[in-house]
Amino acid sequence: MSLALVNILPSDTTIPFIKARFVAFIVSAAMIIGSIGAFATMGLNFGIDFTGGVTLEVRTEEEIDADKIDEMRGLLNGLGLGAIELQGLSEIDPESDCFGNRCALIRVQPQEGEGLEAEEAQQEANLAVQGALTDQYPGIEFRSINVLGPKVSGELVQAGVTSIIVALVLMLIYIWFRFEWQYSVGAVLALVHDVIITIGMFAITQLEFNLSTIAAILTIVGYSMNDTVVVYDRIREKLRKFKKEPLEVVLNRAINKTLSRTILTSVTTLVALISLWALGGAALQGFAFAMIFGVIIGTYSSIFIAAPLLLITKVKRDTVEG
Template structure:
């Protein structure tokens, strides 16, 4: 299925100065946002108490939130779970509640004190409120999750770079590394800008963005290698342009249908997967644009040529080994 003419020759590389400038600007802006605004970390990363509350009749999350704020509970996060009769309330313990890690206070005790305050406030407004579950995450555990998540993203990107170095050539590995860093930073920068909650599902989707983005680039890189080997007199810029044009339909169709799937997940999957779906939607857009406008210009700037991708004969290899 083709929605674009595979034999078209739109000059994508002619826009490389503008596309690289825009990409660099987005990366710088994203780093600034991450450093200045930071992320709105979820309970898993900052610690706190989560209480699942069930009602015998439908309840509005805004009413629950207002009830808790009126009772003096700061910044409660209220989410609907599995319909209109069950909500999850997330709250960080205050100093007067006591925190796990302080002398003589355990995590269960901290969770009990906060959950008791939550339920007292909710029952005063709606006597049909009942607590079905409570949990506590300490701040030290959250810090470990943040560092482990960072290591996971770095490990995946470096592993992909090594794979491309072996499969293609070092210039392709460098181009992939730069574009993957671009895609991840821009995606995270949007989260820092909007202050959407950053939880474990978002972290998982960031790793999925890395995988999705590199898949797009491998398709283009494969076509670049194929055209370099089959073209006799074409310049590197011509080969890169033809590669992008010939894979454009595949790139757009894959992105479109994956985006539709994520949109359906966001609309009908419930609050638990909103962060995952939103992150992948952002990553799909960013990754698709970087595959078209960023990866190939970086390859051209690095000086990729036909000789770099031609299979080497035994004579060439022996010449390389001579001192």
Template sequence: MEFFKYTRTFNFMGKSKIAMIISIAIVLSSFALLATKGLNYGVDFAGGTIVQVKYTSAAPIDEMREKLKVNELFSGASITEFGSVEEVVIRMKTTTGSVTVDIGDETRAALSDTGEFEVRRVDIVGPKVGNELKEKGIMSLVLAVIGILIYVAFRFEWRFAVASIVALVHDVSIALGAITLVGLDVNLDVLAALLTILGYSLNDTIIVFDRIREGVTKGRNSDLSGIIDESVTRTLARTTLTSLTTFFVVFTLFMFGGEIIHAFAFTLLVGIVVGTYSSIFVASPILLAFGFDVKKYHIKLAHKAKREAEKQRMREQFESGVM
């Protein structure tokens, strides 16, 4: 299936300045949100206790708050709806007492007069474990970025590597800004979504870079801007189909997957849109801004081919006994 015919080349680089201004504005807005509002760390990273309760009818949240105030174990607990009016989540900080008692039994006892319900889930994470998970999560993101930098630099060139890393930082920054804006809890699911965004965005960028390298190597055009426009145009159909099919699948998870997977799906939705955009309007323009010289690259390839030919000639002479 072909949505875009290659009868003409789209002028993507002609719009790159406008796109970069928009990207910088959104990234700076994300940084401002992160600095002022900050990330809302969930139980996985901040430590605490989560009790998920489901009623047979609408949950009496106000009555639940009054009942829980009597028990010091639930001091400072917050109660919010969880996907439906019948289901709620009770969040509280982890204390020494909450670790040594059965929170499920305490919840049943405290809410026994509020209606018919069942305790569906109890999660307890200590503050020390939460800090360790947070540190390891940040480390996993940093190591992933370093690994990508080394891989792209080895496969292409250092300019390609830096351009791809800038695009990935752009994607993750906007995703974190969106998470902060809507107030989602940052937990292990969101971390998994961010790592998925890195892989998804890099895959799109690598495909575009492959086309650019092919255009630089085999083409006679020495204008890098024209090569990028042609390369992006040739990958546009594939990029559109891949992004749309992935988006629809994740959107289905977001709409019907339930509250448990809500944060994961939302983060991926933002990442898919931003990652597709950045592979065209962020990574490629940065490569152009670094001043990648097509003529020098051709000379470099010619010298490399000459050295390989010389090595092959000497190998053949050695094998034939002529030195």
């Protein structure tokens, strides 16, 4: 099966990727500027992991349609707990508990207070919401309950940002030792490109940004780096073999030689991720969507950003043994 798929893709393509580098740089610059602008003006829709507050996932025997959502919202707004968000959850799997629009996600804003007082206020809000829903809807099921105070959520924000920065620095060091500094600069700039645009996508779509998203971004960094290393390995191999050809020709030859592998890897990964997004339920949809977007943008950056940057950093042929 795998050999048949490989044979579908030509092994001797001569697509002029490097000639398209200026267009790619302009497109990437536009996406980066747009992402930064969206982040600055719209911000991110932080989940409870980063904001604190109370999140409850509930299930009822009756369908939770738009009228039922409005009814629940009116009930909970009467508790005086501040902003409350409700979102219906639906599953396409008939075996799922949420099949038939019988589940809903409830978010309650962080309660005022500091330190222990804030923690107690969150717990009181949680109990108040559960009590009101139980009285109004006998038999309601609380499938999950998360209560986070502002101190814990603040620490999670710091840990999340730190993990991304540390990952990028370690990747820089790894590529520096694996290849030369010219390669490491290209690889890390491509990774920063992927991270910024992925965060921009979350700012524009206002999808919930939580710890699962951080995990997705770190996974994207690893995936993109793996793709870039494959391309760089082939570039180094071609530099040894074609020492007198122009650098642009050698880079283009190397990209085309890895194109089949790149496409097959990306497509098979996307098939799994799309299945996860469609069937994994609401809890996994944000993670899966981030991964789908990241695989696409990571594949693009490996070909159109990481490799062409070697022309700018002027990778030296005399560093290539052969």
